[in-house]
């Protein structure tokens with residue numbers, strides 16, 4: 001994120017990290033079982049979410065999980081276009097139409113149905129656990145970050161603060177959602193480590 005807490009500009013531009021930080025992120029990706037993102041991130045960034053810049057520790061990419069209540073993920077998104085070679089899971093809710101689910105499955109993606117309206121993350125995570133995905137890296141965006149934090153399932157928060165300011169009241173911040181009314185309700189964390197990168201980026205490692 002930028003110093004003003006934005007993870008994207010008002011236009012959705014989110015290329016904030018340096019190459020050095022991207023290497024760190026890809027190393028982290030290579031150490032987890034799965035990466036989870038919200039559908040807005042997929043619609044705006046069209047990410048691949050694979051391990052590329054470095055050689056993978058485990059020799060294969062982690063699974064990619066998209067929370068997408070209606071199954072809106074485009075069939076020509078980079079994630080679905082590679083679903084036959086990288087494990088891809090789309091978590092939808094009961095409001096997703098059968099024909100959409102059928103089309104998603106035809107790409108090679110696994111579709112999990114969890115929740116009635118919005119995706120029920122608790123149900124989705126226990127399903128992922130049963131499938132063997134225990135160590136999961138959430139890569140945003142702000143709405144998904146809020147839901148996971150509010151649910152109390154986050155044990156570590158790693159945030160790179162880039163020495164930039166972009167402003168914009170509609171620019172997405174690290175944690176969106178409804179938020180808490182009182183500071184006394186805030187989620188507390190313990191700062192475990194700080195990494196200072198050459199370009200002025202700070203990588204903060206918190207435990208919850």
Ligand SMILES: NC(=O)c1ccc[n+]([C@@H]2O[C@H](COP(=O)([O-])OP(=O)(O)OC[C@H]3O[C@@H](n4cnc5c(N)ncnc54)[C@H](OP(=O)(O)O)[C@@H]3O)[C@@H](O)[C@H]2O)c1
Pocket residue numbers: 001006007008011012013014016037038039040041042044045067068069070072118119120121139140141142143144145147172176
């Ligand atoms: N700088 C970075 O590191 C970084 C990383 C990631 C993203 N980003 C940026 O963040 C922006 C997108 O973030 P965002 O906050 O708008 O959206 P998001 O978190 O990517 O996706 C939110 C959407 O996920 C779906 N969802 C389903 N179940 C959910 C649940 N239980 N909790 C939360 N979401 C659920 C909802 O859409 P449905 O109702 O349709 O299911 C919801 O609107 C983009 O601009 C992207 O570039 C930046």
